Structures are given as C-alpha cells and as structure tokens.
Amino acid sequence: MKLVFDHIDFTVVDHLQSILEGEGIRTEIRNLNASSAAGALPVAQVYPELWILNNGDETRAKAVIGEFRSTAAGTPPGPDWNCPVCHELVDGVFSECWNCSTPRP
Template sequence: MKKVYENLEFAMVGHMKSLLESKGIKCEIRNEGGVSVAGEVPFTQVYPELWVLSNGDVPTAKKFVAEYRETLGKAEVGPAWKCPSCGEEVEGQFGECWNCGAAAPEKT
C-alpha cells in the first residue's frame, strides 16, 4: 500500500479516488476527519491522502495522477462574458453568473 496523492481539499482527493477506481485501481482515503484536529497538529499532517492498495498498481496510479494534474494546469479559460439575464460581467472560467445564477450563453 502506498500514498499517491494528497490535497487539502477532501473533494479533490475523493474525485481522484473515483477516477482511479474507474480504471480498476483499488484505493482508500486516509485522514478523512483530519480537519477536526487542524490547529492542534501541523496542517500538513491532516491532509486527506489517497492510498493505492496494491503495490503493483502504484506506478500506473502515480502516472495517471501526474497526467491529470498537468491537464488541470493547461485548462483553457474562455473570455469574460456578459450575463444575458442581469448584465453582470462574468470571468470566462465560470459557466453561470455569480450574481443571478443564469447559465453562460452558448459558444458559437
């Protein structure tokens, strides 16, 4: 068993677990409740961690995690857009208006 990923945000660790399991790699999350002791111990010791159960799957899991993290850094951000409902200016990475919740206009 080996740790292949950690992140302060539990949701990211859970997402990575789901992605690895969809590839047939069995894993588990440790430190799920670690946030409750944050402040009493160094925060880096309470990060949620993703552990792969079979050592044979570790190289594949590490490669997948690295490739996935690289694609996150390369995600294209579209141009800012104006909300068709309320007229608010919204940054391109958002799919709905922060002000009224209306969906971004379809790209043509």
C-alpha cells in the first residue's frame, strides 16, 4: 500500500481513481468521509487520499498522475458549468455533475 495522491476535493480523487483503475492499477480511497468530518471538526484537515494496493505499480501510477496534473493544469478543459438538474456549479475538468452525475449539457 502506498499513498500516491490526495486532494481537498473528493471528486478529483475519485476521477483520478477511475483513470488509474482504467490503467489496470488497483487503488483504494481513504478518508472518504473527510469532507463531512471536516465540516463537523473544522480543526481537522483530512483530505481524501488515493492509495495503490501494489507498491510495484508506483512508477506507473506516478506517471499517470503526473499526466493528469499537467493536463488539468496545462489545458483548461473548459469553463465551470452549472448543472441543469441540481444547479450545482461543476468544475470545468468534469464532464458530469459531481452531485447528481448528470452529463455536461
């Protein structure tokens, strides 16, 4: 087990997990309820964490994460958008609503 990524926003961790799993890397998310816990305990700063199950995957995982970071930072995929169903503001990197999974219109 090895921690390879963490982020304040669970949707980002979840998204990256999908990418890694798609590459055949087995992963696990910890501190899944961190955001609600953080809401109850403002002092605790615990971010959702992405762990790989096999340390042998670390190099590959880091490469994928590096690519993910540079893609996310380098080429803005589009402006933030409002979900037509639940009206949440969704970050432009996501093609579906983090709240209700409605695809971007």
